[in-house]
Amino acid sequence: MTSQALDSAAGDLELLASLRRGEVGALTALAERHGPTIYRLAFGITRNRADAEEVLQDVLLTLANRCASFEGRSALGSWIYRIATNAALNKRRGKRSELETSLEDLLPTFQSDGHRAGDRTYLLADWSQNPEEELLAGERRRVLEQALDSLPDHYRVVLVLRDVEGFSNDEVSTLLGEPISSVKSRLHRARMVLREHLTRSFA
Secondary structure, eight states: OOHHHHHHHHHHHHHHHHHHTTOHHHHHHHHHHHHHHHHHHHHHHHOOHHHHHHHHHHHHHHHHHHGGGOOSSSOHHHHHHHHHHHHHHHHHHTTTTSOOOOHHHHSOOBOTTSOBOSOHHHHHOOGGGSOHHHHTSHHHHHHHHHHHHHSOHHHHHHHIIIIISOOOHHHHHHHHTOOHHHHHHHHHHHHHHHHHHHHHHHO
């Protein structure tokens, strides 16, 4: 852990101690530290700005009410992000009236000889050479957003935690309470879906 990370962790614990003493400003300070990440994580999972804002408020309320239950077995930030992840997934579970697309419908298909099935232009599409700033701008960004929207929740959450928020596989496994083998499998398949979506769009 870097000295900056140690300082941040120590600062979190000081604020938590203040929060336990009933100092209201401590919650505001924790919100300033972790609010942007909580919101970004919640939006990545729910794909809805209003829902992400509600998740942020729910997490802060939970933090205020449950601060005494934090046992310190992990970093406070990890505990907060676990609460945020669960809150965002619960928010999604409450809106299951819309049907999720089967993941199999989003993955590439292959012929019996191993060659890729589908339009030949899919084989020639080479979006991987596009600079990141191009992929994140204009039409390409819209395509990426659509690809994320199409993922089932339990695949999207792994992709967001790993590739957007930068958590390690071990950290994602801990945050979700799932085996690392499951995390790796979902991440691989989610990445394949994104690549396939981009290939079809850019072809």
